[in-house]
Amino acid sequence: MNKEDQEIIDRSESIAIKYLKDTYSLNDVVITGRQMQPKMAMSWVTFYGYVSQHEDQSFNVSINYKENQTESFSFSPELEKALIANGYDPYQLND
Template sequence: MNSNKTNNSDITEDITNNDDKLMSQAKETAIQFFKEKYDLDVEVTNQKKLPTYVADEIDVEGYVIGHKDQTFNISVNYKTLQTKNFVMSPELKEVIQAKEQN
Protein backbone atom coordinates (compact mmCIF):
# COMPACT_ATOMS: atom_id res chain seq x y z
CA MET A 1 0.00 0.00 0.00
CA ASN A 2 1.29 3.44 -0.92
CA SER A 3 1.77 5.61 2.16
CA ASN A 4 2.06 8.75 0.01
CA LYS A 5 -1.65 8.74 -0.82
CA THR A 6 -3.51 11.80 0.37
CA ASN A 7 -6.63 11.23 2.37
CA ASN A 8 -9.72 12.85 0.76
CA SER A 9 -10.81 14.20 4.14
CA ASP A 10 -7.45 16.02 4.42
CA ILE A 11 -8.04 17.67 1.04
CA THR A 12 -11.57 18.67 2.01
CA GLU A 13 -10.28 20.10 5.30
CA ASP A 14 -7.60 22.12 3.48
CA ILE A 15 -10.19 23.52 1.06
CA THR A 16 -12.54 24.38 3.92
CA ASN A 17 -9.76 26.09 5.89
CA ASN A 18 -8.73 28.08 2.81
CA ASP A 19 -12.36 29.09 2.14
CA ASP A 20 -12.70 30.21 5.77
CA LYS A 21 -9.59 32.37 5.36
CA LEU A 22 -10.91 33.86 2.11
CA MET A 23 -14.30 34.57 3.71
CA SER A 24 -12.64 36.30 6.65
CA GLN A 25 -10.50 38.44 4.32
CA ALA A 26 -13.54 39.38 2.21
CA LYS A 27 -15.49 40.35 5.32
CA GLU A 28 -12.68 42.56 6.59
CA THR A 29 -12.23 44.12 3.14
CA ALA A 30 -15.94 45.03 2.96
CA ILE A 31 -15.92 46.48 6.49
CA GLN A 32 -12.79 48.51 5.70
CA PHE A 33 -14.31 49.74 2.40
CA PHE A 34 -17.34 51.25 4.17
CA LYS A 35 -15.24 52.70 6.99
CA GLU A 36 -12.65 54.33 4.73
CA LYS A 37 -14.92 55.48 1.91
CA TYR A 38 -18.08 56.49 3.81
CA ASP A 39 -17.07 56.49 7.51
CA LEU A 40 -19.74 53.86 8.21
CA ASP A 41 -19.53 50.91 10.57
CA VAL A 42 -21.19 47.88 9.05
CA GLU A 43 -22.06 44.37 10.11
CA VAL A 44 -21.74 41.50 7.66
CA THR A 45 -24.72 39.14 7.79
CA ASN A 46 -24.06 36.77 4.91
CA GLN A 47 -21.30 35.71 2.55
CA LYS A 48 -21.30 33.47 -0.50
CA LYS A 49 -18.24 32.32 -2.42
CA LEU A 50 -18.91 32.09 -6.13
CA PRO A 51 -17.69 28.98 -7.94
CA THR A 52 -14.16 29.57 -9.25
CA TYR A 53 -15.27 28.91 -12.83
CA VAL A 54 -17.64 31.91 -12.52
CA ALA A 55 -15.43 34.44 -10.72
CA ASP A 56 -12.82 34.78 -7.96
CA GLU A 57 -15.33 36.61 -5.79
CA ILE A 58 -17.22 36.45 -2.56
CA ASP A 59 -20.54 38.26 -2.31
CA VAL A 60 -20.88 40.03 1.03
CA GLU A 61 -24.20 41.25 2.47
CA GLY A 62 -24.89 43.33 5.54
CA TYR A 63 -26.16 46.57 7.00
CA VAL A 64 -25.01 49.71 8.76
CA ILE A 65 -24.73 49.06 12.50
CA GLY A 66 -27.75 50.55 14.25
CA HIS A 67 -29.68 50.89 10.98
CA LYS A 68 -30.85 47.49 9.73
CA ASP A 69 -32.77 49.19 6.90
CA GLN A 70 -29.49 50.50 5.41
CA THR A 71 -28.46 47.30 3.65
CA PHE A 72 -25.79 46.53 1.07
CA ASN A 73 -24.37 43.82 -1.12
CA ILE A 74 -20.82 44.07 -2.43
CA SER A 75 -18.48 41.67 -4.22
CA VAL A 76 -14.89 41.21 -3.08
CA ASN A 77 -12.31 39.64 -5.37
CA TYR A 78 -10.45 37.29 -3.03
CA LYS A 79 -7.29 37.36 -5.13
CA THR A 80 -6.93 41.15 -5.39
CA LEU A 81 -9.18 42.21 -2.45
CA GLN A 82 -10.83 44.76 -4.74
CA THR A 83 -14.50 45.59 -4.28
CA LYS A 84 -17.10 45.92 -7.02
CA ASN A 85 -20.81 45.48 -7.80
CA PHE A 86 -21.83 47.63 -4.83
CA VAL A 87 -25.62 47.55 -4.44
CA MET A 88 -27.38 49.46 -1.65
CA SER A 89 -30.85 50.00 -0.27
CA PRO A 90 -32.54 53.37 -0.91
CA GLU A 91 -32.04 54.18 2.79
CA LEU A 92 -28.29 53.64 2.59
CA LYS A 93 -28.12 55.58 -0.67
CA GLU A 94 -29.67 58.61 1.09
CA VAL A 95 -27.07 58.46 3.88
CA ILE A 96 -24.16 58.17 1.44
CA GLN A 97 -25.45 61.00 -0.74
CA ALA A 98 -25.83 63.22 2.34
CA LYS A 99 -22.24 62.42 3.41
CA GLU A 100 -20.92 63.21 -0.09
CA GLN A 101 -22.63 66.62 -0.07
CA ASN A 102 -20.98 67.64 3.20
Template sequence: MTEGQKQAYFQEAEKKAVRYFKDKFELDVVITSKELLPEMALDSIALEGHVTEHQDQEFTISYDYTEKKMKNFGMSPAIKEAIIAKGYDPFEK
Protein backbone atom coordinates in the same frame (compact mmCIF):
# COMPACT_ATOMS: atom_id res chain seq x y z
CA MET B 1 -10.32 24.88 -2.36
CA THR B 2 -10.03 23.49 1.15
CA GLU B 3 -12.40 24.48 3.95
CA GLY B 4 -9.49 26.27 5.67
CA GLN B 5 -8.76 28.34 2.56
CA LYS B 6 -12.45 29.16 2.22
CA GLN B 7 -12.67 30.36 5.83
CA ALA B 8 -9.50 32.45 5.40
CA TYR B 9 -11.01 34.11 2.32
CA PHE B 10 -14.26 34.75 4.20
CA GLN B 11 -12.36 36.46 7.04
CA GLU B 12 -10.33 38.51 4.57
CA ALA B 13 -13.44 39.52 2.60
CA GLU B 14 -15.35 40.58 5.72
CA LYS B 15 -12.41 42.61 7.05
CA LYS B 16 -11.88 44.34 3.68
CA ALA B 17 -15.61 45.11 3.29
CA VAL B 18 -15.86 46.68 6.74
CA ARG B 19 -12.73 48.76 6.03
CA TYR B 20 -14.07 49.75 2.58
CA PHE B 21 -17.27 51.26 4.02
CA LYS B 22 -15.40 52.96 6.86
CA ASP B 23 -12.75 54.50 4.59
CA LYS B 24 -14.97 55.39 1.64
CA PHE B 25 -18.19 56.50 3.35
CA GLU B 26 -17.43 56.79 7.10
CA LEU B 27 -19.96 54.04 7.82
CA ASP B 28 -19.71 51.20 10.32
CA VAL B 29 -21.26 48.07 8.84
CA VAL B 30 -22.19 44.54 9.86
CA ILE B 31 -21.76 41.64 7.44
CA THR B 32 -24.78 39.34 7.67
CA SER B 33 -23.93 36.74 5.02
CA LYS B 34 -21.02 35.53 2.91
CA GLU B 35 -21.13 33.20 -0.07
CA LEU B 36 -18.32 31.83 -2.18
CA LEU B 37 -19.33 32.30 -5.81
CA PRO B 38 -18.69 29.41 -8.25
CA GLU B 39 -14.92 29.16 -8.69
CA MET B 40 -15.18 28.15 -12.34
CA ALA B 41 -16.75 31.54 -13.13
CA LEU B 42 -15.44 34.02 -10.56
CA ASP B 43 -12.81 34.32 -7.84
CA SER B 44 -15.22 36.23 -5.61
CA ILE B 45 -17.15 36.17 -2.38
CA ALA B 46 -20.59 37.79 -2.28
CA LEU B 47 -21.32 39.69 0.93
CA GLU B 48 -24.52 41.17 2.32
CA GLY B 49 -24.92 43.46 5.27
CA HIS B 50 -26.21 46.70 6.69
CA VAL B 51 -25.08 49.81 8.51
CA THR B 52 -24.63 49.18 12.23
CA GLU B 53 -27.91 49.84 14.06
CA HIS B 54 -29.69 50.65 10.76
CA GLN B 55 -30.96 47.38 9.32
CA ASP B 56 -32.86 49.26 6.58
CA GLN B 57 -29.53 50.56 5.18
CA GLU B 58 -28.65 47.34 3.37
CA PHE B 59 -25.98 46.59 0.80
CA THR B 60 -24.46 43.84 -1.29
CA ILE B 61 -20.86 43.81 -2.43
CA SER B 62 -18.39 41.27 -3.71
CA TYR B 63 -14.74 40.77 -2.92
CA ASP B 64 -12.40 39.46 -5.59
CA TYR B 65 -9.87 37.44 -3.60
CA THR B 66 -7.49 37.14 -6.56
CA GLU B 67 -7.34 40.87 -7.31
CA LYS B 68 -7.82 41.77 -3.60
CA LYS B 69 -10.50 44.39 -4.24
CA MET B 70 -14.14 45.18 -3.68
CA LYS B 71 -16.54 45.07 -6.65
CA ASN B 72 -20.23 45.21 -7.54
CA PHE B 73 -21.60 47.47 -4.80
CA GLY B 74 -25.40 47.33 -4.65
CA MET B 75 -27.36 49.47 -2.21
CA SER B 76 -30.82 49.95 -0.78
CA PRO B 77 -32.43 53.40 -1.10
CA ALA B 78 -31.86 53.93 2.64
CA ILE B 79 -28.07 53.41 2.51
CA LYS B 80 -27.88 55.53 -0.64
CA GLU B 81 -29.55 58.39 1.27
CA ALA B 82 -27.19 57.90 4.24
CA ILE B 83 -24.13 58.06 1.98
CA ILE B 84 -25.37 61.19 0.22
CA ALA B 85 -26.23 62.81 3.58
CA LYS B 86 -22.58 62.37 4.58
CA GLY B 87 -21.56 64.28 1.45
CA TYR B 88 -20.37 61.33 -0.64
CA ASP B 89 -21.37 60.18 -4.10
CA PRO B 90 -22.29 56.49 -3.83
CA PHE B 91 -21.75 56.03 -7.57
CA GLU B 92 -18.19 57.43 -7.66
CA LYS B 93 -15.66 54.78 -8.65
Protein backbone atom coordinates in the same frame (compact mmCIF):
# COMPACT_ATOMS: atom_id res chain seq x y z
CA MET C 1 -16.26 24.56 4.15
CA ASN C 2 -12.57 23.89 3.88
CA LYS C 3 -9.86 25.90 5.62
CA GLU C 4 -8.70 27.64 2.41
CA ASP C 5 -12.22 28.86 1.61
CA GLN C 6 -12.68 30.10 5.20
CA GLU C 7 -9.42 32.04 4.96
CA ILE C 8 -10.58 33.60 1.67
CA ILE C 9 -13.89 34.62 3.23
CA ASP C 10 -12.25 36.04 6.36
CA ARG C 11 -9.71 38.07 4.34
CA SER C 12 -12.40 39.28 1.93
CA GLU C 13 -14.68 40.33 4.79
CA SER C 14 -11.88 42.47 6.22
CA ILE C 15 -11.44 44.10 2.80
CA ALA C 16 -15.20 44.75 2.50
CA ILE C 17 -15.41 46.35 5.95
CA LYS C 18 -12.31 48.47 5.26
CA TYR C 19 -13.84 49.60 1.95
CA LEU C 20 -17.06 50.72 3.66
CA LYS C 21 -15.13 52.45 6.42
CA ASP C 22 -12.55 54.19 4.22
CA THR C 23 -14.86 55.13 1.35
CA TYR C 24 -18.09 56.06 3.14
CA SER C 25 -17.12 56.39 6.83
CA LEU C 26 -19.44 53.50 7.67
CA ASN C 27 -17.59 52.57 10.83
CA ASP C 28 -20.17 50.24 12.33
CA VAL C 29 -21.74 47.68 10.01
CA VAL C 30 -23.34 44.30 10.59
CA ILE C 31 -22.54 41.50 8.14
CA THR C 32 -25.56 39.21 7.89
CA GLY C 33 -24.49 36.87 5.12
CA ARG C 34 -21.62 35.71 2.94
CA GLN C 35 -21.67 33.98 -0.41
CA MET C 36 -18.61 32.64 -2.17
CA GLN C 37 -19.14 32.20 -5.90
CA PRO C 38 -18.06 28.90 -7.46
CA LYS C 39 -14.33 29.18 -8.14
CA MET C 40 -14.78 28.03 -11.74
CA ALA C 41 -17.18 30.93 -12.36
CA MET C 42 -15.56 33.92 -10.66
CA SER C 43 -13.25 34.85 -7.81
CA TRP C 44 -15.78 36.79 -5.75
CA VAL C 45 -17.18 36.71 -2.26
CA THR C 46 -20.31 38.78 -1.66
CA PHE C 47 -21.18 40.14 1.76
CA TYR C 48 -24.66 41.23 2.79
CA GLY C 49 -25.35 43.53 5.68
CA TYR C 50 -26.59 46.82 7.01
CA VAL C 51 -25.44 49.88 8.91
CA SER C 52 -25.63 49.20 12.65
CA GLN C 53 -28.80 50.61 14.23
CA HIS C 54 -30.27 51.17 10.71
CA GLU C 55 -31.41 47.83 9.32
CA ASP C 56 -33.14 49.62 6.43
CA GLN C 57 -29.70 50.88 5.24
CA SER C 58 -28.65 47.59 3.69
CA PHE C 59 -25.86 46.80 1.25
CA ASN C 60 -24.03 44.11 -0.71
CA VAL C 61 -20.28 44.31 -1.31
CA SER C 62 -18.49 41.91 -3.66
CA ILE C 63 -14.76 41.36 -3.24
CA ASN C 64 -12.46 39.84 -5.84
CA TYR C 65 -10.38 37.64 -3.57
CA LYS C 66 -7.63 37.04 -6.15
CA GLU C 67 -7.09 40.79 -6.60
CA ASN C 68 -8.07 41.71 -3.02
CA GLN C 69 -10.26 44.56 -4.23
CA THR C 70 -13.87 45.66 -4.26
CA GLU C 71 -15.70 44.71 -7.45
CA SER C 72 -19.21 45.97 -6.74
CA PHE C 73 -21.26 47.81 -4.14
CA SER C 74 -25.04 47.89 -4.13
CA PHE C 75 -27.30 49.47 -1.54
CA SER C 76 -30.86 50.13 -0.47
CA PRO C 77 -32.58 53.44 -1.29
CA GLU C 78 -32.32 54.32 2.41
CA LEU C 79 -28.55 53.88 2.44
CA GLU C 80 -28.27 55.82 -0.81
CA LYS C 81 -30.10 58.77 0.80
CA ALA C 82 -27.89 58.62 3.91
CA LEU C 83 -24.67 58.51 1.87
CA ILE C 84 -25.73 61.44 -0.33
CA ALA C 85 -26.84 63.43 2.74
CA ASN C 86 -23.35 62.92 4.17
CA GLY C 87 -21.68 64.18 0.98
CA TYR C 88 -20.75 60.85 -0.62
CA ASP C 89 -21.35 59.71 -4.18
CA PRO C 90 -22.47 56.08 -3.79
CA TYR C 91 -22.16 55.50 -7.53
CA GLN C 92 -18.40 55.95 -7.63
CA LEU C 93 -16.58 52.75 -6.80
CA ASN C 94 -13.45 53.85 -4.99
CA ASP C 95 -10.78 51.42 -3.89
